[in-house]
Amino acid sequence: MQYALEISHLEKVYKGGFHALKGINLKVEQGDFFALLGPNGAGKSTAIGIITSLVNKTQGQVKVFGHDIDKELEKAKTYLGLVPQEFNFNQFESLLTILINQAGYYGVNRKLALERAEKQLKQLELWDKRNDSARMLSGGMKRRLMIARALMHNPQVLILDEPTAGVDIELRRSMWDFLRELNKQGITIILTTHYLEEAEMLCRNIAIIDNGIIVENTNMKALLATLDVETIMLDVKANGPNAELKEFVVRKIDSHTLEIDIKKGQSLNQVFGQLTEQGIEVLSMRNKSNRLEELFVRLVNKGTNASTHAETIGAN
C-alpha cells in the first residue's frame, strides 16, 4: 500500500507552552479524498503547517510518498500543493506573475509555466483577470487563484485548509466539482473544513482532531453507520398534529410539521405507509441536522470529556 502521507507521533509545543498536537498518527492512502475535521484551535492548521514545513515540529515523523521531511525535505515538498486558509500571495502582482513565479520555485521554466498558468486560469474561470493585480479580485476569485497556484507544479497531493470558507454556495459547488475531478485524475486530496456537509459529500476517509488528539480516524461510510438514530422533518398538508406512528417517536412541531426519529434498521416506507393510511399527505422531507454534524459533536464532546478526565487524574 502506497501512502501519500504518513504521520507518526507528531507533537507540537509552541513557544509559551501551548501543546497544539499531542502525538498524532495518521495515514492517507494515495488517491484518497481525505477530510481532517476539528473545532477551531484543534490543531488542524498546525498539522498542515508541519506537513508543508511552515511550522517546525517538536517531535514525530512525517513522510510524504515515503520521503521523510527530516531527511528528504526538498523531495517531499515536490509532491505537495498547498491552498492555505489565509490569502498569502503578493497583492500587488498580477495573477500570471504569481503563478509563473510559483512554478519557477519548483523548477518549471517560464514557457511551460505560462502554458500551465493559462490552463489553470481558464479551468478556474480567471483567465480574463490574468493581468489584473491580485488585490482587485473578489474573495472567491482569490481562493481560486490559490488553488491554481497550488497546481502549477502538478502536485500528487493537494492540501486545502478551509478552501470554501466565505465562498458563496454556487461557487462552493463548482469548487467541489473541480476538486472531485482532480481526485479522479489521481491527485490525493486532503482538506480541512468547517462545512461538515462538504466533508460528507466529498471525502472517502476522515479524521477528527480535537485538542491536539485524533479522536476518530475511519472511512466516511463506517463513521456515518455508527449513527443509531436519524431525525427527519416532514412538512405535511393537513392533520399533521393527529399523526400516530407505531414504533416511531413523533414530535409535532406545528400544525404542518412533524419531527420523526428513525432508528437503525427502521424503514422510511413504514413512516410513509402509516401516514398514507391516516390520510396525511407529505409535501416535503428534510434531515433535521447534518448527520456528520451530530457525530462530530458527539465525538468532540467525548474527546473533551476524556481529556478533562485525564487532566483531573493527572492533577491528582
Place this chain on the structure above:
Amino acid sequence: MQSAVNRTALKSILHKEVHRFMRIWVQTLVPPAITISLYFIIFGTLIGSRIGDMGGIDYMSFIVPGLIMMSVITNSYSNVASSFFSAKWQRNVEEMLVAPVPNWVIVAGYVGGGMIRGMLVGLIVTVVSLLFVDLQIHNIWVIIATVCLTSAVFALGGLINAIFANSFDDISIIPTFILTPLTYLGGVFYSISLLPEFWQGVSQINPIVYMVNAFRYGFLGISDVNLTAAFLVLLTFVVVLYSIAMTLISKGIGLRS
C-alpha cells in the same frame, strides 16, 4: 537535475526582485539620482570650490566615488529589507518556503536582487556625476570587486534586518540610526587623514571607510587604508553575514512558528 531546478528557482526569485523595483522605478531609481545631484551641486560646486583640493585631488572628483558608494550601500540594503519584510508581512514568503527551494537559493535570490538594484543605482549616479566631473578610472577591477562585495554586504545586512523585523518601523531603525551615521563618517566627504589621530583610530573600525577608500582607489588611485585590508574586511563581512542569514533562515527565525 536538482541543480537545474535550483537554477530556475534562483532565476525566478531574481526576476521577481528586479521586476518589483523596476515596477516602482519612480520610488526606487529616481530619488537617488536627484539626491546625489543635490550633493554634487551643494558640496561639489558651491562649497567644494571653496575647499580646494583633498589629498591632491579637486574636491568634486574626491567625493564622487564616495557618493556612488553611498547610493550603492543605501539601495542594496533598503531593497532587500523592504522586499523581504513585505513578503513576510503579506505572507507570500510562504510561496518559497513550501517549495523545494534550498535556503541558499532564497538568500542568493534576495541578495542578488539587492545587488542588482544597488549597482544599477550606482551606475545611474555615475552617469549623473559625468555632468559635473570628468571621471578617471585608475583600476576597473578594483571598482568592480569593491562595488560587488559592498552591495553583497549590505544586501545581506538588509536581509538579516528583515528576518528580525516585526513592523515596517523595524526596517527603518538600522538605516536611520546606524547606516547613515556610519556612511557620513565613512570618509565620503573627507579624507580620514584630516582627522585627529584618535578619531583616525576610531574610523578604522568603521567598515564603510574601507569600502569607500577601496572604491576611491579604483577611480583616483588614492586611499586612506591599505587595499588588502579593505578586501579582507569586505570578504569577512560577506562570509559572516551570509552564515548568519543562512542560519536564521534554516532555523526559520521570524519565518516559521
